[in-house]
Amino acid sequence: MRDVAIIGVGCTEFGELWDKSFREIFVEAGISAIEDANVQGGELDALYIGNMSGGRFIEQEHLGALIADYAGLAGLHIPSTRVEAACASGGLALRQGIIAVASGYHDIVVAGGAEKMTDVDVETTTDALAAAADREWEGVMGATFPGLYAMIAKLHMHKYGTTQEQLASVAVKNHHNGTMNPKAQFQNEISIETVLNSVMVADPLHVFDCSPITDGASAVVIAPADIAKKYTDTPVYVKASAQASGTLSLHDRPDITTIDATTAAAKRAYKMARVTPDDIGFAEVHDCFTIAEICAIEDLGFVKKGEGGKATVEGLTALGGKIPINPSGGLKACGHPVGATGVKQAVEITMQLRGDAGKRQIDGAAIGLTHNVGGSGGTAVVHIFGRER
Amino acid sequence: MRDVAIIGVGCTEFGELWDKSFREIFVEAGISAIEDANVQGGELDALYIGNMSGGRFIEQEHLGALIADYAGLAGLHIPSTRVEAACASGGLALRQGIIAVASGYHDIVVAGGAEKMTDVDVETTTDALAAAADREWEGVMGATFPGLYAMIAKLHMHKYGTTQEQLASVAVKNHHNGTMNPKAQFQNEISIETVLNSVMVADPLHVFDCSPITDGASAVVIAPADIAKKYTDTPVYVKASAQASGTLSLHDRPDITTIDATTAAAKRAYKMARVTPDDIGFAEVHDCFTIAEICAIEDLGFVKKGEGGKATVEGLTALGGKIPINPSGGLKACGHPVGATGVKQAVEITMQLRGDAGKRQIDGAAIGLTHNVGGSGGTAVVHIFGRER
Numbered sequence: 001m002r003d004v005a006i007i008g009v010g011c012t013e014f015g016e017l018w019d020k021s022f023r024e025i026f027v028e029a030g031i032s033a034i035e036d037a038n039v040q041g042g043e044l045d046a047l048y049i050g051n052m053s054g055g056r057f058i059e060q061e062h063l064g065a066l067i068a069d070y071a072g073l074a075g076l077h078i079p080s081t082r083v084e085a086a087c088a089s090g091g092l093a094l095r096q097g098i099i100a101v102a103s104g105y106h107d108i109v110v111a112g113g114a115e116k117m118t119d120v121d122v123e124t125t126t127d128a129l130a131a132a133a134d135r136e137w138e139g140v141m142g143a144t145f146p147g148l149y150a151m152i153a154k155l156h157m158h159k160y161g162t163t164q165e166q167l168a169s170v171a172v173k174n175h176h177n178g179t180m181n182p183k184a185q186f187q188n189e190i191s192i193e194t195v196l197n198s199v200m201v202a203d204p205l206h207v208f209d210c211s212p213i214t215d216g217a218s219a220v221v222i223a224p225a226d227i228a229k230k231y232t233d234t235p236v237y238v239k240a241s242a243q244a245s246g247t248l249s250l251h252d253r254p255d256i257t258t259i260d261a262t263t264a265a266a267k268r269a270y271k272m273a274r275v276t277p278d279d280i281g282f283a284e285v286h287d288c289f290t291i292a293e294i295c296a297i298e299d300l301g302f303v304k305k306g307e308g309g310k311a312t313v314e315g316l317t318a319l320g321g322k323i324p325i326n327p328s329g330g331l332k333a334c335g336h337p338v339g340a341t342g343v344k345q346a347v348e349i350t351m352q353l354r355g356d357a358g359k360r361q362i363d364g365a366a367i368g369l370t371h372n373v374g375g376s377g378g379t380a381v382v383h384i385f386g387r388e389r
Numbered sequence: 390m391r392d393v394a395i396i397g398v399g400c401t402e403f404g405e406l407w408d409k410s411f412r413e414i415f416v417e418a419g420i421s422a423i424e425d426a427n428v429q430g431g432e433l434d435a436l437y438i439g440n441m442s443g444g445r446f447i448e449q450e451h452l453g454a455l456i457a458d459y460a461g462l463a464g465l466h467i468p469s470t471r472v473e474a475a476c477a478s479g480g481l482a483l484r485q486g487i488i489a490v491a492s493g494y495h496d497i498v499v500a501g502g503a504e505k506m507t508d509v510d511v512e513t514t515t516d517a518l519a520a521a522a523d524r525e526w527e528g529v530m531g532a533t534f535p536g537l538y539a540m541i542a543k544l545h546m547h548k549y550g551t552t553q554e555q556l557a558s559v560a561v562k563n564h565h566n567g568t569m570n571p572k573a574q575f576q577n578e579i580s581i582e583t584v585l586n587s588v589m590v591a592d593p594l595h596v597f598d599c600s601p602i603t604d605g606a607s608a609v610v611i612a613p614a615d616i617a618k619k620y621t622d623t624p625v626y627v628k629a630s631a632q633a634s635g636t637l638s639l640h641d642r643p644d645i646t647t648i649d650a651t652t653a654a655a656k657r658a659y660k661m662a663r664v665t666p667d668d669i670g671f672a673e674v675h676d677c678f679t680i681a682e683i684c685a686i687e688d689l690g691f692v693k694k695g696e697g698g699k700a701t702v703e704g705l706t707a708l709g710g711k712i713p714i715n716p717s718g719g720l721k722a723c724g725h726p727v728g729a730t731g732v733k734q735a736v737e738i739t740m741q742l743r744g745d746a747g748k749r750q751i752d753g754a755a756i757g758l759t760h761n762v763g764g765s766g767g768t769a770v771v772h773i774f775g776r777e778r
Contacts, residue, residue: 001492001493001494021525052450053444053450054520055442055444055445055517055520056444056445058524059516059520059524059528060520060523060524061441061442061473061475061517061520061521062473062474062475062520062521062522062637062763062764062767062768063473064473064474064634064767064768065474065475065634065635065637065763065764065767065768066523066637066767068634068767069523069634069635069636069637069638069641069767073634074634074635074636074637074641077633077634077635077649077650077653077654078633078634079631079632079633079634080474080634080768081472081474081481081484081485081632082472082473082474083470083471083472083473084450084451084452084453084471084472084473085451085453085454085469085470085471086450086451086454092470096470096485096488099485099488099489099492099494100488100492102492102493102494103390103488103489103491103492103493103494104390104491104492105390105488105491105492105630127448128444128450131443131444131448131449131450131451132450132451133451134449134455134458135447135448135449136410139448241494243468243470244466244467244468245453245454245457245458245462245463245466245467245468245469246454246458246463246466247458247463248451248454248455248458248463249458252458252463260466261466264466265466374451374454375451375454378451378453378454378455378457378458379451379453379454379469
């Protein structure tokens, strides 16, 4: 198995991009990554594309071929593969790209993700997103994602005394980080009161506890580690790529405050990278709702179970804290184009490890982690990246 | 890169399976393959799932997690990944499974495909299938797949003198093969007259020139070649796995009678397997329409360009011919559950190479090829399998 590195990254603005189509945003991110990597089009070997629901959002499947074609690569006949695992589609596209390079099947691979969510009405969007849950056991009963995560939050509050203020502090932190990210959908500060006074979506989650509906695309260029320095002085090495499944429905889990796909993927990733949670300098985690970030930092082993809310209020996960979480602004403030998110996380880690993250730069971090979740935890994917091989 | 083998296969009946759900048919095929491989559940490392449009057909995405869960594998937290490339989704799932084993990331992998197409009305099915073409350039203009392939057929007839009788002879042959396949959707003989007297769908394609709408699932178990004989006396070795993209729309191709993604993927596959078309004993090719089989046997190099129709009439591609094509009955008679087809082709090749194909057994063939196409040729994937490593 060959070692693998990221040699280039690209990302569109995240937001309501009504003047751009799916194919345009994907190719914008991809070309940006290819230019960043100093790769020529003819050197590209394969594309992997994360997308959750092109069928519902833009009435288009066969997205691999679409993108290869629109990017002008059809003449090269490069293999182009769409990968889907709901909101973890991006993370899985990244992982398939890594495996493809590790295998020797391909050398220079672009792994990207994109979602165009604002071309349909919000009811269609909500129903399309509900397809990430178990339609037969959850969707047809009327469960939508705010409702599912609200149940997780309720139990977390009951078991561990987590408060609405603690939940809100996740949103406040991530909005603060977003003010320093020029690509973020929301670049404004908010306060605890902003969250608590905002409209209730599903008790206890207010609208400011929820990540937004977003258009956006992101991409990375992956290469064998042995040739990475041919393209860049600052390759970022993939130290681990791990994926795990859990039950698709909440009702089948022993404890819904723990996403056991996350704990399983994290365990594999730490083993593969030969590190512990203490070695991780910072992370991009899947904060689709504020409660999700609290569960994530617990399930990834950064804090003890039940202490995620308290740790957030105390600043442990802030930019200057012991382990900064979601320096990009996370799904909450940077935005959550579902198929793009998992790749955008790797873009942020790469920028941070290179020292290219501008005002939100974390000093001295050498190892970063990404954590991308599909649905309410049916899929989790964890990657660990390092400045050193 | 490790060599890879197929150690088990499984397939549901193909047809209108109104009494079974998507999850049921996938798990039925998967368990059948796992039992065939003598693998224990705990040995499984990963799942790859080919599916074109769960979002439109069953309002369900996140199919990897769904299947891992319904198969009772959520507790093992195995990675489970859905792959999509329209009608080539199955072939790509197979290819990702092969790459995952070749890389060393995983050892025992199930690659399967499934589509449940009959739970929605036929207008929805037709529109969902049109999402395999370019929605902005073809779909919104009213183009559906019979129309696109009819244009290919018209030009092929114009350039090469191909006749409606020659097209029909593909259907007659594949229906004949289907009579010997107990899993096939259609197991009845038809005649040239049956085809020519059937209703016209898109001139010159009659309904009997078209593959049907089908429910079905298929699966294979993949393992490193070095340990394959631990599980079976008759492993089937993967000699090549190649994939290529072409333009998504017909109008961008230099010659629509050639699917250049097929020629590119075939060239790569022959090189990887170190064989020529003459070395291939038999093949399962993508006959979504009769014209598609004629183009395929030309583009794969089995006959000269323009001679596919004539060769079919002369029996070259019949079961007793020089190179039997679609012994399973192909998409035309066995049926075409779009996400399952690419995997079902590998199931057929495996059964033939093992000598397990019953009445349709091809004597003495040592090397078989599969050819799976997405849309009108935006994606093509070619695999070559052998009895010997």
